Amino acid sequence: MTLFRKPIPIEEALIKLMQFPKQIEEEYIELTASAGRVLSRDVYASHPVPWFIRSPYDGYAVRASSTKEAGEHNPIWLELLGIVAAGDVWHGTLQEGQAVKIMTGGAVPDGANAVIMRELTKEEERDGKTFVQLKRKLKEGENISSVGEDIEEGTRLLTKGTYINAGVIALLATFGYEKVPVTRKPKVAIIATGSELLGTDEPLMPGKIRNSNGFMLYTQALRSGAEPISFGVVKDTFEQTLETVRAALKAADIVVTTGGVSVGDFDYIPAVYKELGAELLFNKIAMRPGSVTSAAVLGDQLLFGLSGNPSACYVGFELFTRPVIRTMLGMENVYLQKVEATLKQDVLKANPFTRFVRSKLSFEGGRLYVQPSGKDKSNIVSSLPGADCFMVLPGGTRGWQAGSMVEVVLIEGQDGMREWK
Numbered sequence: 001m002t003l004f005r006k007p008i009p010i011e012e013a014l015i016k017l018m019q020f021p022k023q024i025e026e027e028y029i030e031l032t033a034s035a036g037r038v039l040s041r042d043v044y045a046s047h048p049v050p051w052f053i054r055s056p057y058d059g060y061a062v063r064a065s066s067t068k069e070a071g072e073h074n075p076i077w078l079e080l081l082g083i084v085a086a087g088d089v090w091h092g093t094l095q096e097g098q099a100v101k102i103m104t105g106g107a108v109p110d111g112a113n114a115v116i117m118r119e120l121t122k123e124e125e126r127d128g129k130t131f132v133q134l135k136r137k138l139k140e141g142e143n144i145s146s147v148g149e150d151i152e153e154g155t156r157l158l159t160k161g162t163y164i165n166a167g168v169i170a171l172l173a174t175f176g177y178e179k180v181p182v183t184r185k186p187k188v189a190i191i192a193t194g195s196e197l198l199g200t201d202e203p204l205m206p207g208k209i210r211n212s213n214g215f216m217l218y219t220q221a222l223r224s225g226a227e228p229i230s231f232g233v234v235k236d237t238f239e240q241t242l243e244t245v246r247a248a249l250k251a252a253d254i255v256v257t258t259g260g261v262s263v264g265d266f267d268y269i270p271a272v273y274k275e276l277g278a279e280l281l282f283n284k285i286a287m288r289p290g291s292v293t294s295a296a297v298l299g300d301q302l303l304f305g306l307s308g309n310p311s312a313c314y315v316g317f318e319l320f321t322r323p324v325i326r327t328m329l330g331m332e333n334v335y336l337q338k339v340e341a342t343l344k345q346d347v348l349k350a351n352p353f354t355r356f357v358r359s360k361l362s363f364e365g366g367r368l369y370v371q372p373s374g375k376d377k378s379n380i381v382s383s384l385p386g387a388d389c390f391m392v393l394p395g396g397t398r399g400w401q402a403g404s405m406v407e408v409v410l411i412e413g414q415d416g417m418r419e420w421k
């Protein structure tokens with residue numbers, strides 16, 4: 001058996017992989033629980049917004065024609081008939097020479113077609129009646145929110161695949177969505193393989209390290225919109241690995257393992273794929289870190305064999321697993337967004353393969369800069385917390401000097417505030 005694996009370009013690996021993500025069914029969930037989920041249906045306006053004529057100001061609703069003689073030196077007086085608060089309706093039809101006091105959001109009475117702001121008027125009592133003084137002409141439709149001004153009935157407002165943010169929630173609430181149709185979260189099983197791995201509660205022992213990738217992948221799956229299911233740690237034995245992957249396939253749509261995917265004596269993932277009868281899509285990609293990233297397909301399920309090295313594992317998930325999850329969610333933009341930034345410091349490293357350097361962005365003088373967020377080896381964990389992007393250094397180069405423009409793919413804002421979709 002040859003251990004040599006021929007690396008394939010990233011694009012080729014993605015083309016192979018992206019034939020397989022399955023479409024996930026929808027479910028209805030509470031509006032308040034829908035933030036961060038993905039719409040499974042288009043949303044149409046079932047009524048216009050506003051659906052009745054509304055006043056945008058506290059003031060007086062009038063007929064514009066009643067004000068045509070009004071001017072700075074020619075005040076006119078209109079008889080005040082009543083008051084409409086927001087939520088109320090004034091029954092009757094306003095005539096020439098009449099006014100109704102109205103609050104912001106109030107329904108403009110029939111017959112009225114303009115509103116004057118309260119500050120531009122004054123009220124006066126005369127002979128038991130109230131009059132309102134205007135010193136300016138109003139145009140028909142002035143200060144009126146017309147029916148459908150915001151949204152016309154029947155408009156397609158949101159398309160299936162839309163990420164639900166606060167604005168989407170506002171729109172759904174406007175149309176009375178108590179329950180929202182969303183795609184079910186794909187279930188992603190996470191298995192950390194390695195006899196050297198300890199739990200976070202265990203003391204360090206010779207030759208052992210703590211499992212950090214399991215927790216990291218759990219978080220990456222969560223922020224990609226999936227439902228992670230942790231299968232903990234398995235020892236490097238073929239039987240245990242096979243048994244756990246089998247159990248994970250029963251519970252999840254996608255199975256992600258970390259470690260055991262290379263050519264070591266105890267790297268059992270390739271053999272497990274074989275035993276399961278899964279079709280191997282790739283097991284070597286022309287990239288660093290994460291060259292050992294593997295994927296296989298079994299029926300409608302995908303298996304990812306990510307590196308055990310923390311940075312390689314992280315990059316492998318973002319570049320390959322995340323777009324699969326987002327495709328299953330029905331999203332349109334499934335890949336990480338690309339921008340260009342100015343390199344802040346020399347990054348001089350020979351790149352036989354395309355290199356994804358964990359990096360951080362900064363703005364200075366309105367310009368976007370990028371620099372590595374720490375050490376750049378695949379077994380490094382310390383550069384991950386500060387990374388909000390990967391700097392992409394193309395294969396076949398010897399790196400770049402400070403001041404060069406480089407391509408950057410965005411991952412997550414450091415303040416957790418950005419929604420990279």
Ligand SMILES: Nc1nc2c(c(=O)[nH]1)N[C@H]1C(S)=C(S)[C@@H](COP(=O)(O)OP(=O)(O)OC[C@H]3O[C@@H](n4cnc5c(N)ncnc54)[C@H](O)[C@@H]3O)O[C@H]1N2
Pocket residue numbers: 192193194196197209210211212213214258259260261262263264267290291292306307308309310312378379
């Ligand atoms: N002869 C060769 N050796 C290696 C090759 C190669 O092509 N030929 N590739 C190297 C590259 S590149 C990588 S990346 C690693 C990938 O190895 P595996 O994915 O099989 O991972 P392991 O050997 O199981 O572990 C690698 C490293 O990571 C640590 N690890 C594993 N799991 C975790 C975890 N859950 N949390 C934290 N750290 C973990 C593990 O202890 C090892 O130190 O192979 C190279 N070798």
Ligand code: MOO
Pocket residue numbers: 287288289290291292293307309312378
């Ligand atoms: O897959 Mo290894 O991480 O290329 O560095």
